[in-house]
Amino acid sequence: MSDPTVSTELTFAADPDSYRHWRLDVDGAVATLTLDVDPAGGLHPGYELKKNSYDLGVYIELADAVQRLRFTYPQVRAVIMTSALDRMFSAGANIGMLAQSEHAFKVNFCKFCNETLAAIEDASESGQTYIAALNGTAAGGGYELALACAKILLADDGSATVALPEVPLLGVLPGTGGLTRLTDKRGVRRDLADVFATTAEGIRGQRAMDWRLVDEIARPTDFAAAARQLAERSIAQSGAPPAVAASSNAGIELPPLSCNGSADSWRYEHVLVELDRGAAVASLTIAGPAAPLSGVAELHDAGAASWPLAAARELDDAISRLRFGEPELGTWLLKTTGDASAVLASDDVLIAGDWLAREVIGLWRRTLRRLEATSRSLIALIEPGSCFAGTLLEVALAADRQYMLDGVFEDGPADQEPAAIVLGPMNAGALPAASGATRLVTRFGSAALADAALATAGKELSAAEAAELGLVTAAPDDLDWEDELRLVISERAGFSPDALSGMEANLRFGGPESMATKIFGRLSAWQNWIFLRPNASGPHGALRRYGTGQRADFDRKRV
């Protein structure tokens, strides 16, 4: 079995000029993304990508295209997604690839696809509407890709179907949101969703419309015009284009990130990743801006080199690479260095800004959600010289715990100032978590406590003040700092990674749900999964070993 999970060479960089699986064409306000998968272009050996079936490589290019459309082509208002093949939009995730992949890879692959689909929806709701123009059959993940679009057009040629054949053919679920989007997004009746998701051959034509599986159907001869009309109608409905000053109407390029280092440490421009395999820990250190951003003009001039955009892209890339490449590093330490006031100045420019500023905020929003959807223990370390303010404070709030040094390090530099954190407008709603609630409200489960914290906005909060407001988990002084953190890290490394993933997923996603749906739906699901894992129930698992005097023997790979 090939083992894609250990590849540290996996790159999430892509460029339209060298896409192997997509074509991106921009024609005024309408872009077209054409899926034309190279069967021989799989990321790993052992499978062929026939019928526009996809693997992670296809989705890495799609994620790049979605991102690039927002930053480089802001004039685009509608994106038509279609296929270059005859009578086949996409057969979905490649089954050979899934069959040969390890559990951890499958889970991370689905997660990355889900995040890309969320980015498509995020775009559809804020300026660039996606239209799925299904010129042929869309099956499984192919139809799930269409479901992420705002509108779906299906060819009415007597053969093209939409289908979710996973349950009847593969014994698994549609893994990228299909069941949820059927009912919650498209309003498909739930009994019809049941029939549809158990009908391997799918549904076509008028019935697909009647069941709300697609929005429109069109004969092959009318198909291209119908897709174009849907795009134009969505542009007309979404109102006036975002105002762009003459000096700032051009999109900005997104060049490849520069990243250097060894297998144990890589450095981007603003983000440093250090791996400690012995302790099973990765540290991510984000450097704040070297100087305050002066205004939106500077943002445009600097483009991808501007701090808020560059730092977000780098953090996003580091998260994906660590997820796939370093499954055994179960704890991530999140740190910052720099000047809090420069971070807050950048935030002020972004909040008051134009379309580009909004796109940068959007990228932080998605990146923070990617961080929270990561099955690693996240520990924020707030030390002297750090700049956890505004946007960067959200990084700390995304973590499972926050440790803040009370005072300074005795053996640190002479000019040390004690660590401070500062709240700002970015903490008040611009960067909501996946539930739609802010991280502060999610943290406290209470708007009142969140408001009390927000009332200090702009003030440098000491460790004692932050602890009093409930913004940090603990505030040890220099005497205790090292011992306490060593204990936390070694304790975490000794726990079942499956239990930690389940626990963190449950504690991180508070918000507007009913308790009963959570307990019966989400919590039980994680529990079932954990019960099945050898780490709990295998011959060396914790349940079997409990009481024997032997410690459980865990496979430390995180999933």
Add this chain to the structure above:
Amino acid sequence: MSDPTVSTELTFAADPDSYRHWRLDVDGAVATLTLDVDPAGGLHPGYELKKNSYDLGVYIELADAVQRLRFTYPQVRAVIMTSALDRMFSAGANIGMLAQSEHAFKVNFCKFCNETLAAIEDASESGQTYIAALNGTAAGGGYELALACAKILLADDGSATVALPEVPLLGVLPGTGGLTRLTDKRGVRRDLADVFATTAEGIRGQRAMDWRLVDEIARPTDFAAAARQLAERSIAQSGAPPAVAASSNAGIELPPLSCNGSADSWRYEHVLVELDRGAAVASLTIAGPAAPLSGVAELHDAGAASWPLAAARELDDAISRLRFGEPELGTWLLKTTGDASAVLASDDVLIAGDWLAREVIGLWRRTLRRLEATSRSLIALIEPGSCFAGTLLEVALAADRQYMLDGVFEDGPADQEPAAIVLGPMNAGALPAASGATRLVTRFGSAALADAALATAGKELSAAEAAELGLVTAAPDDLDWEDELRLVISERAGFSPDALSGMEANLRFGGPESMATKIFGRLSAWQNWIFLRPNASGPHGALRRYGTGQRADFDRKRV
């Protein structure tokens, strides 16, 4: 390994006079439930229930006590839950029992516990407030039992702790809602919840209060008085007791259900269960009331023999017995026989009724939720002679699909009337699903379509009308009926039971959540679990077998 899953002898009947693990004492408006687990009283051999640890038998008695308090002791307004042991409230689920149990049993055990905890909360919110009086340590499921209570009092004796040691000691999650209730119910800050749930030894005294893990602490000498005070305060706060007429102020007894039959068919008074092992199907047929309920006085006179109460208790019992005893019967057919107008008359009495009527409605609400939380495919069959109206229509709406015969059976009795369904006030909000939304709104994902259906309330809807309103999945006529159902049933029996469980759990629980939290939380969790199951990824699983020409070889046990 003992295999509790195949026991068909498991009974959910219990009676306070013969409890082995609890004492129920009623003193005016305050009841006390004392946990005193008999170590030798385990349901299955192979483990000892030390330190008030529990197995399913302990929870069956608890579920009985919670139910009985509502029907037999309506004067009770507060229930103090405490322990007979010194310095130990409960050590939680028995680990030896968990270690020797099969996956399916563990999952069903947790589900039954979760449903019982939900019943405690349901009572706390509607007339009987539960107070956890932790006179000693409450660990794991012991603390989760306390979390289901409205208030928690902890002994402040220097040793009693509350704890969730599952993650650090067992490599599994607290399986009965602990993580969710910590944050969503008690407002424990999520980073502190993380620290708490990874601290095996637990938290005691003032810190447990500061972290909101308990509501009060009391010295051992003051403990009993403090518990009593909490009970009295909750009574005072919950307002006047429910009005009871002189003729109806007494609770009603809940005698054991009468149930006769063989291993393949059992008959309660109103519910018939028939098992077809060859087809992997169980049929549940609910007979409607023999005559309309004349009023609330008749409800009191008949008590547990009254149709709406008896039918709900029988259905509830049948669900639990089939879940544990018949895991290989993956499809349940839901049928009714009787007079729709008599069902609607009973509904009218309940809706206009007193405390007993409210309790009967509450039992239907919980029973319908138990049905929906069951991992079996649920198919409602609406045939001539059925009475899917009001409360019984909710049974059909809880199903995954509804099939309604259009016309009559050609070879049926001469006086057949075509099947009809009738909506009534019970479908408009009195029996909400777990999300809090009605089944009609959940079905359509749309209040407008639900309202359109409700506008027909009281009218007998033919198959064609029901289909037009979207209330049934299909309306075949006599020519197609048998073939179509045979196809549905055999198709269902051939699918992966894990994939079906995951699909149904996702389609059944629509409602107020954000799509992203569902996709990343619930859906991914089910998917991870399914990926791990041999039915998907084992050597004979569907993913491995796909494309080989061999069919997957499924273990048909449902979990």
